[in-house]
Amino acid sequence: MRKNVLITGASSGLGAEMARQLAAQGHHLALTARRVDRLEELKNEIGAAHPGVEVVVHALDVNDHDQVFAVVRQAAADLGGLDRVIVNAGLGKGGRIGTGKFAANKETAETNFIAALAQCEAAMEHFYERKAGHLVVISSISALRGMPSSMTTYAATKAGIAHLAEGIRMDLLGRKGLDIAVTTIFPGYIASEMNEKVEQEQKLMVDTATGVRSMLKAIEKEVAEASAPQWPWAPLGQVMKHAPLGVVRKLV
Template sequence: MSADQRKSPTEPQRGNRPPAHGRRRILITGASSGLGAQLARIWADDGRDLALCARRLPELERLRDELLDRHPHSVVHVYQLDVSDAEATERVVERAVVDLGGLDRVVAGAGIGMGARVGSGHADVNRRVLTTNVIGTWNTAEAAIRHFWDRQDGHLVIISSMAALRGFGGAMAAYSTSKAAIATLGESLRSSLARRPITVSTIFPGNIDTAINAGNPDKKWSVPLEVGTAQLAAAIEAEPASAYVPRRPWAYVAPIMRVAPLSVVRRLVG
């Protein structure tokens, strides 16, 4: 395969296999690693056309090459993007619409998990978490919904976290706050679009083995990346208003987390 073919032509070449679900053309932010990259692998295996976005272009290009090696006739476009830049996010979504001939689903998965204790003198770190996770998701939603509104169809997926359900302290404070904010964004969009054929799903992953939780020695009920992301993809395909992933135990733990004292929540989830 030539280098030009690996970069995917402007006129997409359709894969040999139709996808199992109608959402063929999918854009993923935060696709260079973790959940985003693994979702790309799952959907490439299913014959989807992909627009993959992240700040780290070399990682995206390696992922694209991996996917095209496995599926030479797949459509995989990559775009360097910092989702905190609103104008850049608009441009990339518009470019992906042209390159893929439209978008059926947008997964707002870009996020960072590092943080610092509030008042520790590292406010800049916490601001980066909040800017990327909250403003970046907002920017992605603005661009996606504008396209979906024009075509009166589409599926926006917001990747929140179980950490959104309660206020976690220490180095988790900014992350927990950001994930709660984007969960509220998802609910607000569902309210706004209630009479429109546009679906908004908020997904709450638990502990899946990614770089974000790799350094947490107290994490409980963690599952391997491949296992957790397979369940994540299945939850997304169902297009629910919200879902906890993996369902067991998090769908059963969630009601307890919402009402239990914080001391109990800390012991419960680590």
């Protein structure tokens, strides 16, 4: 089992729920986010429920790239090495391109792609040193096609990190002596703090615990790619990839 797990963006939503469920499975955790007060609350909650699980917390703004590398190194030292890093921190701001929302779109692009690149770099440096590890990148089902309106930049960044993960995976092919895996998760509509204020009703939404359970099932298998929940998003993903834009527009 990949025992020691670092999660970015762990103060709420999918990140916090992954921490709860991984702790229940006996994983030791390094939890990072900007909101340290929430991380401390989560640490206390996990400690009360699972006293044998070690939890360390670190303040981390993933857009501070030097801090990303420093925190990964410190968390590795805290736990005696990291077995898995889950690149989860993300942002959902944005607006239709050409409508004066460049600042929000830029912030999303920097957080979801450039900062994710820094996290992948830091994690893979550690894994190459140890010759073992599991990099997990949380993309989105929206990455499978270009998305309209406020989703345009978000979807593009999630497509970008999915390709980034695939490139890292390809780099590992044929390299002997390395026990390093790379997994990309494409969550469908899972209830979280990021989407709770979205005005339009999102079809096929599942609760946070159910969605995260599906994500972790794929992560534990260390598959290359997985939609979560698998049903209905695995078949719907294929439709999204190949259907005409007008059909995709109706789906989203």
